[in-house]
Amino acid sequence: MADEQQVIDKPRPREIIAPGYTFGTVTDQIATVVLTKKTPLFWFVGFGVGFSLLLVFLWAVVVLFAKGVGIWGIRTPVMWGFAITNFVWWIGIGHAGTLISAILLLLNQRWRNSINRFAEAMTLFAVACAGMFPILHLGRPWLAYWLFPYPNTMGVQPNFRSPLVWDVFAVSTYATVSLMFWYVGLIPDLATLRDRTASRMPRFIYGIMAMGWRGSARHWSVYETASLLLAGLATPLVLSVHTVVSFDFTIAIVPGWHSTFFPPYFVAGAIYSGFAMVMALAIPLRAAYGLEGLITDKHLDNSAKVMLATGLIVAYAYIMEAFTAWYTGNVYEHDAIWHRMTGPYKYSYWFLVTCNIIAPQFLWSKKIRSKPALLFVSSIVVLIGMWLERYVIIVSSLAQDFLVSSWGIFQATRWDWATYLGTIGLFLFLFFLFIRLLPMISIFEVRTLLPQAKIEEEV
Amino acid sequence: MNKPIYGVIAEFDGPNELVRAARAAREKGYRKLDAYTPFPVEELTEALHLHKNRLPLIVLIGGILGGLTGYLLQYYVTVIYFPINIAGRPLHSWPAYIIITFELTILFASIASVLGLFALCGLPMPYHPVFNVPRFALASRNRFFLCIEATDPLFDIQGTCSFLETLEPREVSEVAP
Numbered sequence: 001m002a003d004e005q006q007v008i009d010k011p012r013p014r015e016i017i018a019p020g021y022t023f024g025t026v027t028d029q030i031a032t033v034v035l036t037k038k039t040p041l042f043w044f045v046g047f048g049v050g051f052s053l054l055l056v057f058l059w060a061v062v063v064l065f066a067k068g069v070g071i072w073g074i075r076t077p078v079m080w081g082f083a084i085t086n087f088v089w090w091i092g093i094g095h096a097g098t099l100i101s102a103i104l105l106l107l108n109q110r111w112r113n114s115i116n117r118f119a120e121a122m123t124l125f126a127v128a129c130a131g132m133f134p135i136l137h138l139g140r141p142w143l144a145y146w147l148f149p150y151p152n153t154m155g156v157q158p159n160f161r162s163p164l165v166w167d168v169f170a171v172s173t174y175a176t177v178s179l180m181f182w183y184v185g186l187i188p189d190l191a192t193l194r195d196r197t198a199s200r201m202p203r204f205i206y207g208i209m210a211m212g213w214r215g216s217a218r219h220w221s222v223y224e225t226a227s228l229l230l231a232g233l234a235t236p237l238v239l240s241v242h243t244v245v246s247f248d249f250t251i252a253i254v255p256g257w258h259s260t261f262f263p264p265y266f267v268a269g270a271i272y273s274g275f276a277m278v279m280a281l282a283i284p285l286r287a288a289y290g291l292e293g294l295i296t297d298k299h300l301d302n303s304a305k306v307m308l309a310t311g312l313i314v315a316y317a318y319i320m321e322a323f324t325a326w327y328t329g330n331v332y333e334h335d336a337i338w339h340r341m342t343g344p345y346k347y348s349y350w351f352l353v354t355c356n357i358i359a360p361q362f363l364w365s366k367k368i369r370s371k372p373a374l375l376f377v378s379s380i381v382v383l384i385g386m387w388l389e390r391y392v393i394i395v396s397s398l399a400q401d402f403l404v405s406s407w408g409i410f411q412a413t414r415w416d417w418a419t420y421l422g423t424i425g426l427f428l429f430l431f432f433l434f435i436r437l438l439p440m441i442s443i444f445e446v447r448t449l450l451p452q453a454k455i456e457e458e459v
Numbered sequence: 460m461n462k463p464i465y466g467v468i469a470e471f472d473g474p475n476e477l478v479r480a481a482r483a484a485r486e487k488g489y490r491k492l493d494a495y496t497p498f499p500v501e502e503l504t505e506a507l508h509l510h511k512n513r514l515p516l517i518v519l520i521g522g523i524l525g526g527l528t529g530y531l532l533q534y535y536v537t538v539i540y541f542p543i544n545i546a547g548r549p550l551h552s553w554p555a556y557i558i559i560t561f562e563l564t565i566l567f568a569s570i571a572s573v574l575g576l577f578a579l580c581g582l583p584m585p586y587h588p589v590f591n592v593p594r595f596a597l598a599s600r601n602r603f604f605l606c607i608e609a610t611d612p613l614f615d616i617q618g619t620c621s622f623l624e625t626l627e628p629r630e631v632s633e634v635a636p
Contacts, residue, residue, distance in 0.1 A: 444497060
């Protein structure tokens with residue numbers, strides 16, 4: 001608290017909120033983005049791209065429903081292909097949102113207050129995209145509800161010893177908890193929008209969604225308890241979700257998958273790619289809406305540091321992966337890694353190593369961390385690298401497992417690409433709707449960052 | 460007393476003024492108080508002597524129910540309802556149950572905390588008398604309000620209004636019920 005006071009006396013570029021804001025101006029700046037009648041051109045461009053790709057997605061899904069999963073490149077032995085790659089990639093991206101909203105809340109990192117809202121929205125939409133893939137991959141997606149145990153006339157039940165069923169529970173719990181956490185965080189801001197809007201219809205809709213929130217001290221005290229409890233519940237949850245995702249691989253005996261360090265390795269990778277997505281969204285957004293005073297260079301700097309740290313954990317995991325393959329003396333494990341590095345997928349492998357290990361080393365430099373454009377580029381590089389990582393893990397291990405006679409090569413089809421790009425469209429579509437209709441920065445939490453919010457103790 | 464009202468409300472510029480006013484009102488003997496702020500002010504909990512809430516207990520119960528549901532569901536399905544012998548593995552394979560038990564614990568506890576929050580706050584509540592004060596819309600922006608409710612034993616319109624005036628508010632207004 002004390003250092004914040006200094007910040008106001010001497011404005012510097014590395015603070016978490018620009019000096020000179022008041023409760024009123026903070027509220028107005030964030031609420032105007034939503035309440036204005038004028039939609040910026042930037043929004044139409046972004047929304048247009050998202051919507052076009054969403055149509056590509058719908059097209060790909062219609063063809064998939066009509067013809068079956070054979071339109072994708074999945075052939076024996078590589079039956080997981082793009083679908084599971086994309087699933088793991090998207091769900092990993094979501095993890096940064098929960099990390100920012102829950103773990104950093106518990107750690108009392110106040111800089112998170114201005115980025116947690118859109119990071120949580122990112123989580124929700126990424127989980128929505130992720131959820132598409134296992135369902136579409138089922139072959140008969142309309143029977144997806146068979147994944148849940150329910151009393152049925154067929155007399156069968158899911159196999160609870162299968163990691164794929166664990167995944168159903170983990171991901172659906174994650175989606176539900178993220179949605180509730182996000183909504184609870186929105187309630188006070190929805191009340192602000194209800195009170196600020198001049199038109200009838202928005203006031204009605206925001207009013208219904210705010211449920212009559214009036215900022216009573218009694219409510220705030222329960223609200224703070226609820227936020228802390230939800231954060232405390234979401235923290236182990238987010239770690240468990242990617243652990244369970246990694247169980248999809250480790251519980252199998254496929255060489256290159258069957259290893260005990262996958263859970264921490266996957267969780268670090270998830271946060272790595274998630275922070276890359278946070279930056280890829282935050283940098284253009286704050287420029288387009290002039291929010292540099294609220295999402296400051298300090299936020300980007302911190303995010304870049306988290307990215308660097310998790311990137312180093314991922315690098316360590318790559319090294320350990322190769323080391324254990326050699327150290328076990330298991331010929332299949334050894335060959336799996338060797339094929340990865342020198343076999344048909346060697347270009348993907350070395351490209352991902354470049355993206356994930358070598359490229360982020362530039363983030364050690366303070367100069368690079370203070371240039372938003374460079375950070376944007378590096379976050380895109382990391383996103384590509386992390387996608388390739390999952391691709392290589394999944395495809396190269398399945399393509400060349402135990403028996404040489406059963407080997408095969410995966411070749412992605414245009415429908416694979418259409419579905420993948422389509423979910424990027426779905427993500428952008430939802431995200432742009434979100435920034436137009438809901439406050440993308442948590443207004444009430446930013447108010448608490450202001451020096452005026454501090455209560456001076458009476459003597 | 461005159462026509463029934465909900466209470467009187469005073470508007471303040473900052474959280475400091477509000478906390479000071481809340482303490483003063485409490486000292487004066489008022490008990491039916493509530494403060495309205497645009498963001499959580501921790502000191503108000505102590506200034507208004509708000510009780511510890513029972514949310515953690517609700518969440519604990521939710522979590523225990525979730526864990527039991529998860530474990531018993533799997534036990535029932537794999538041991539009683541649909542037992543399959545796969546390579547002689549025990550039907551009651553508890554290590555495999557841990558994950559779903561854990562996930563359902565979190566799920567039920569989270570649902571309990573959200574529903575508990577709504578229940579303890581009495582939300583949704585679309586109508587509340589304080590919304591009748593035109594300037595109350597600013598309570599979600601940059602103003603801080605202290606309301607002394609008419610149910611307070613010390614409450615009388617004249618006296619309470621003049622007391623609130625001594626706390627140097629921007630404005631004191633009556634709240635229609």
